[in-house]
Amino acid sequence: xxxxxxxxxxxxxxxxxxxxxxxxxxxxxxxxxxxxxxxxxxxxxxxxxxxxxxxxxxxxxxxxxxxxxxxxxxxxxxxxxxxxxxxxxxxxxxxxxxxxxxxxxxxxxxxxxxxxxxxxxxxxxxxxxxxxxxxxxxxxxxxxxxxxxxxxxxxxxxxxxxxxxxxxxxxxxxxxxxxxxxxxxxxxxxxxxxxxxxxxxxxxxxxxxxxxxxxxxxxxxxxxxxxxxxxxxxxxxxxxxxxxxxxxxxxxxxxxxxxxxxxxxxxxxxxxxxxxxxxxxxxxxxxxxxxxxxxxxxxxxxxxxxxxxxxxxxxxxxxxxxxxxxxxxxxxxxxxxxxxxxxxxxxxxxxxxxxxxxxxxxxxxxxxxxxxxxxxxxxxxxxxxxxxxxxxxxxxxxxxxxxxxxxxxxxxxxxxxxxxxxxxxxxxxxxxxxxxxxxxxxxxxxxxxxxxxxxxxxxxxxxxxxxxxxxxxxxxxxxxxxxxxxxxxxxxxxxxxxxxxxxxxxxxxxxxxxxxxxxxxxxxxxxxxxxxxxxxxxxxxxxxxxxxxxxxxxxxxxxxxxxxxxxxxxxxxxxxxxxxxxxxxxxxxxxxxxxxxxxxxxxxxxxxxxxxxxxxxxxxxxxxxxxxxxxxxxxxxxxxxxxxxxxxxxxxxxxxxxxxxxxxxxxxxxxxxxxxxxxxxxxxxxxxxxxxxxxxxxxxxxxxxxxxxxxxxxxxxxxxxxxxxxxxxxxxxxxxxxxxxxxxxxxxxxxxxxxxxxxxxxxxxxxxx
Numbered sequence: 034x035x036x037x038x039x040x041x042x043x044x045x046x047x048x049x050x051x052x053x054x055x056x057x058x059x060x061x062x063x064x065x066x067x068x069x070x071x072x073x074x075x076x077x078x079x080x081x082x083x084x085x086x087x088x089x090x091x092x093x094x095x096x097x098x099x100x101x102x103x104x105x106x107x108x109x110x111x112x113x114x115x116x117x118x119x120x121x122x123x124x125x126x127x128x129x130x131x132x133x134x135x136x137x138x139x140x141x142x143x144x145x146x147x148x149x150x151x152x153x154x155x156x157x158x159x160x161x162x163x164x165x166x167x168x169x170x171x172x173x174x175x176x177x178x179x180x181x182x183x184x185x186x187x188x189x190x191x192x193x194x195x196x197x198x199x200x201x202x203x204x205x206x207x208x209x210x211x212x213x214x215x216x217x218x219x220x221x222x223x224x225x226x227x228x229x230x231x232x233x234x235x236x237x238x239x240x241x242x243x244x245x246x247x248x249x250x251x252x253x254x255x256x257x258x259x260x261x262x263x264x265x266x267x268x269x270x271x272x273x274x275x276x277x278x279x280x281x282x283x284x285x286x287x288x289x290x291x292x293x294x295x296x297x298x299x300x301x302x303x304x305x306x307x308x309x310x311x312x313x314x315x316x317x318x319x320x321x322x323x324x325x326x327x328x329x330x331x332x333x334x335x336x337x338x339x340x341x342x343x344x345x346x347x348x349x350x351x352x353x354x355x356x357x358x359x360x361x362x363x364x365x366x367x368x369x370x371x372x373x374x375x376x377x378x379x380x381x382x383x384x385x386x387x388x389x390x391x392x393x394x395x396x397x398x399x400x401x402x403x404x405x406x407x408x409x410x411x412x413x414x415x416x417x418x419x420x421x422x423x424x425x426x427x428x429x430x431x432x433x434x435x436x437x438x439x440x441x442x443x444x445x446x447x448x449x450x451x452x453x454x455x456x457x458x459x460x461x462x463x464x465x466x467x468x469x470x471x472x473x474x475x476x477x478x479x480x481x482x483x484x485x486x487x488x489x490x491x492x493x494x495x496x497x498x499x500x501x502x503x504x505x506x507x508x509x510x511x512x513x514x515x516x517x518x519x520x521x522x523x524x525x526x527x528x529x530x531x532x533x534x535x536x537x538x539x540x541x542x543x544x545x546x547x548x549x550x551x552x553x554x555x556x557x558x559x560x561x562x563x564x565x566x567x568x569x570x571x572x573x574x575x576x577x578x579x580x581x582x583x584x585x586x587x588x589x590x591x592x593x594x595x596x597x598x599x600x601x602x603x604x605x606x607x608x609x610x611x612x613x614x615x616x617x618x619x620x621x622x623x624x625x626x627x628x629x630x631x632x633x634x635x636x637x638x639x640x641x642x643x644x645x646x647x648x649x650x651x652x653x654x655x656x657x658x659x660x661x662x663x664x665x666x667x668x669x670x671x672x673x674x675x676x677x678x679x680x681x682x683x684x685x686x687x688x689x690x691x692x693x694x695x696x697x698x699x700x701x702x703x704x705x706x707x708x709x710x711x712x713x714x715x716x717x718x719x720x721x722x723x724x725x726x727x728x729x730x731x732x733x734x735x736x737x738x739x740x741x742x743x744x745x746x747x748x749x750x751x752x753x754x755x756x757x758x759x760x761x762x763x764x765x766x767x768x769x770x771x772x773x774x775x776x777x778x779x780x781x782x783x784x785x786x787x788x789x790x791x792x793x794x795x796x797x798x799x800x801x802x
Contacts, residue, residue, distance in 0.1 A: 072122035080125075080184075082177040084117040086153035087144075115197045116144060116155075119190060120173070126185040133158055133172055140191060142198070151178035159191035207514055207528045209537075211497075211507030216254050216525075216536040217261040226250060228527070230274050233520035234283045234298035235550040235596030237262065238538065240517075240525060241274055253298065256523060256594045259538060263301045267294070272324065275434070279330060280305065291317060293327055310334055310345040323382035323395075331390030337381045342395050344414070354412055355381055355419065360397055363421055367407040368399060379407065387437055387453050391415060394440055394453070396432060406430035409442055411453065424449035424458070472519045481519050481541050497524065499541050507539055521548045522595070549576060549590050549801050553601030562586075564795040568613040568624045573598070573637040575624045576799055577613050585610050587626060589637045598638040604628075611662045617716065617765045618667045619644075629656065632665050648672070649685030662710045666717035669741075678708045678722045680741070691739055692722040706734055714765050718742055719781050721768060723760060724750065733760065736768060738781060747784050 075081070133139070140159030156174040160167040171186040226242040229249075236257055242250045249271040253262040270289035277285045282295040282305065291309035307329045309317065313336040317325055323337030332347030335354070342355040360379040361368045368379055381395040397408040406425040409432070412418070425431075426444030433441035438453040441461075448461040472481045482498040488510060495514045496505040512530030519525075519541070526537040551562070565585075566577040575589040585608070588601030604610060609629040616622040616634060626633040626641060630653045633642035646665055648656075655674045656663065663672035668683045677693040694707040708722040720739040726732045735750035749770070761769030761776060769776045778787045 075121050075125070077125075077127070079175060079177060079180055079182045080121050082151075082180070083153060083155065083175055084121050086151055086177060087113045087117040112197055112201045116194055119193050119197075120155075120186070123186050123190050125173075128183050128185055130174075130181065130183045131166075133160070133164075133166060139164070142191070142195065144194075153177050157191055157194060159188060206533075207512035207530045208510040209507075209528075210509075211505075211539070213507065213526070214256075214259040214538040214540075216259045216538050218252060218254075218536040228517035228525060231518040231520050231523075231525055232274060232276060232284055232298075233523060233548065234276070236591055236594035237298040237596075238520065238523060238525070239274070239284065239298060241271065253301070254538065256538065256540075257591070265301055287326070291325065293329075295329075309336065310349065310351070312351045313343055313345050316343055323380065324384060326384050326386050328386045328390045331386075333386055333390035335384040335386055335393055337384045337395060339380055342381045342384045342393065342412075344393065354393055354414065355395055355410060357381060363410075363419075364397060364399075364407050365423065367423055381410065383432060385434060385440075392453055397421065406432070406442075409440060409451070411451075411456075420456075422449070422451060422458070424451075472516060472524070481516070481524055483516050497539065497541065506541060547574075547590075547592070547595050547799050549588075549595045549799050550597055551578075551588055551601060551801055552597040552599050553586055553588050553603065562801045564799040564801075566610075566613045567795040567799060568615060570623070573623070574799075575613055575626075575635060575637065576795065577610055577626065578801070587613075587633075587635070587641055589623075589635075600635075600638050600640045602641045614762070615765075618665075627662065627664065629653075629662075646683070652681065652685050652688075655679075657709065664711050664713045666713035669713060669717050671711035671713050671720055673709045673711055673722075678711045678720065680720065691720055691741075692737055696737075697724055708737070710760070712762065712768075714762070714768075715781055716765065733770065736760075736770075738768075738784065740782065747782075749779055749784060 139161065142157050144155040144157075145153070154174075154176045158172040158174075160170050160172060162168050164170075167185060169188045171188055171191040173184040173186060173190075175182050175184065226244055228240050229243050230241040232239045233256070236255060238254045238256050240252045240254070242252070244250070247270055248266065250264065250266045252264045254260065255262055267286065267288065269292065272287045272289055274284055274286050276283070277295065279285075279295060283298040284296055286294045286296065288294065291314045293307050293309075295305040295307070297303045307327055308314075309325055309327060313325060313334055316322070316338045317336050323339075323342075325334065325336035327334035334345045336343050339357065341353050341357045343351055344354040345351045357378070357380050360381070361372075364379055369376065377400040379397055379399050382398050383394075383396040385394045386392070387394060391414060393412040393414055395410045395412075396406055397410055398405040399407050407423070408425065409422045411420045411422065422442060424442040424444060426446070431443040433443070435441065435450075440451045440453065442449045442451065450459050450461060452458070472483060484496045484498070484505075486494050486496075488494045492511040493509075493514065495509045495516075497507040497516065498505045507526075509526075509528065512528055514526065514528040517525045517527055522540055524539040524541050526539055528535055528537070549564075562578050562580045564576050564578050568575050569589075569592050572592055573589055574592045575587060577585065577587050579585055584606070585604040586601055587604070587610075589598045590596060591598070608631075611627040611629065614625050614627060616625050619634060621636070622634040622643065623637050624635050626635065630648050632646040634644040634646075635641045636643050647653075648663065648670070652663075652670070652672055655672070657673050657675065663670055665683065669680055670683055671678060671680045671691070673679075677690055677695075679688055680691050681688040692708045692711075697706050697708065706724050706726050709725040710723045712721040713719070714721055718741055720741055722737050722739070723733050724735045724737065726734060735748060737749075738747045739745075749768075761771070761778075763769060763778070766781045767778055768781070769778045779785070780787075
């Protein structure tokens with residue numbers, strides 16, 4: 034206040050003096066005043082070191098009064114050079130370091146340099162006129178590297194830095210670009226809860242958080258809406274959560290009290306618990322426990338302690354399956370040959386049972402080593418053999434278990450994926466570029482690349498790019514933003530700034546296959562199940578698949594989340610499916626399944642068949658044995674026989690040979706072709722017959738269209754090549770022939786041709802979890 038009164042008084046005196054001045058007399062112009070000399074720069078070494086760090090690196094956050102609130106500042110040369118210049122030319126006094134915090138009438142701001150040089154931190158306090166020690170002064174606490182100092186400047190220095198910062202501030206908010214879904218989390222963006230694990234269970238995303246004390250909290254979200262479905266917190270600690278299909282459960286929690294809880298993703302109240310045998314639990318309760326596992330299907334359980342890995346069988350007998358005594362020799366060059374007596378002894382951790390209790394794996398670790406993961410032991414319990422894989426890295430190591438028969442060994446440059454069923458390994462390179470990390474999906478077949486940097490204006494910049502893509506699909510600028518984890522289709526992201534906090538769900542695997550979570554196929558069969566055909570709308574899809582045992586099944590799913598509608602049905606051995614197709618001639622149905630002798634009409638969410646049409650026996654026996662295809666529209670059927678394509682009424686009467694094979698003649702390379710795979714289109718008016726070369730793989734050299742009303746025929750034929758294996762029917766008036774990466778579409782009735790992008794095959798568009 035005193036300073037402002039002095040300024041006003043001086044201004045008043047100047048104005049008064051100006052009123053008393055007489056008009057100037059003519060004469061020579063007055064001489065110009067000499068320019069003021071530039072302020073002399075200090076020779077204080079700590080202030081000069083501070084200047085070098087400020088101008089040579091990027092300043093980070095500037096904390097403004099009151100403490101704890103952040104403003105993001107633009108990374109301009111004017112800002113950093115202005116701060117450095119003000120502090121190196123202003124008069125100062127270096128004083129003894131002493132605390133002044135806690136005093137009243139105290140302004141505060143901080144400049145922290147986050148560059149590649151030394152640690153540089155400037156904390157400035159503006160002491161009020163009533164301050165006991167330094168009234169009206171700016172106090173600078175300065176640290177550069179390991180050196181510190183305390184300085185006194187005039188109050189104008191604090192105001193000057195505040196003005197510099199004020200001209201260069203950005204709003205402290207996260208800017209998000211891309212498609213995302215906000216999650217209705219009970220504690221969005223909390224810094225006290227960190228997401229540890231994610232599971233994608235159909236249309237449910239299950240997240241396991243941990244607080245600072247290791248207490249677990251679970252939240253489940255609907256992946257289509259972001260709605261929080263439920264949350265719960267077990268009394269016991271949780272070591273890990275894993276997907277399972279045992280007894281129809283979705284996942285299991287391996288808890289630190291020796292209990293494994295099997296649970297449902299749709300009903301959090303349902304669970305089934307299994308307890309570690311007492312003898313193994315006693316060992317887990319002793320010194321140096323190394324984890325445990327159990328397999329209720331086989332009745333086996335395993336745990337690790339300092340002596341090795343112990344195995345309990347169905348009858349309760351306990352034996353040591355792996356001994357730590359000989360582990361040092363088994364590790365080879367990963368363990369020092371002449372280690373001193375006090376050198377940490379290797380031990381086993383992370384025991385896992387695989388293949389229905391047939392195989393046992395455990396990590397051979399060296400406590401206290403730079404990388405304590407030294408090797409993976411694989412024990413065939415039936416054969417009594419043990420093998421070691423030494424693929425862990427020196428600087429970066431760890432394990433992952435994508436499924437029951439796969440183990441991932443992480444290393445510095447390459448992650449090694451081990452197939453336990455064959456013993457074969459494959460390598461997955463690790464991105465080591467500065468500022469880039471790759472988040473792999475659970476199956477280690479795909480990853481999300483996360484690149485962090487600083488934008489030109491100084492804001493944090495995070496770019497998320499899907500595997501195989503060039504352009505980022507999501508960008509976050511400013512504030513704090515990180516990816517907590519990924520599932521095959523989603524990334525869980527969290528952000529916080531000075532205004533808000535939140536949790537986001539990003540669907541990143543758009544170009545990849547939609548993961549289908551079947552409720553029909555068992556675990557063994559599901560692993561080998563392959564989608565063969567699919568038909569769907571934008572919301573739902575029916576999938577025809579073949580299981581590993583050769584059986585066929587049909588199941589429908591949510592087309593966005595892959596969640597099963599629970600309507601799966603396994604076809605009997607006598608039924609040979611041909612294709613899934615839309616329904617144009619009957620109301621109330623979503624799709625139909627054409628088989629070798631019938632048509633099943635279906636609705637999403639209801640088991641097949643809702644209605645069935647069976648071919649008359651006489652026509653069913655006339656079908657091509659290696660084709661067996663027919664079509665039905667209204668009361669007309671079309672079917673392929675030895676001599677061509679016929680039509681008849683639905684009851685089998687009124688048969689007519691419409692497209693005889695003799696019309697096609699000898700086709701390319703003198704390979705005979707014939708009509709096959711008939712389709713009734715345009716409300717049953719047009720009969721389409723593919724000109725097919727049948728063999729181990731089906732090729733098409735064209736097709737013929739017959740107008741059943743006028744008798745007119747039209748043909749599409751390629752004399753120079755084939756249309757390999759792909760015919761599409763986007764609607765009731767269009768035929769598409771796949772040509773490599775594109776599709777040639779022909780519109781009925783004039784066969785006008787247009788080209789478009791190729792649609793993925795069902796095996797490319799969908800996969801089973």
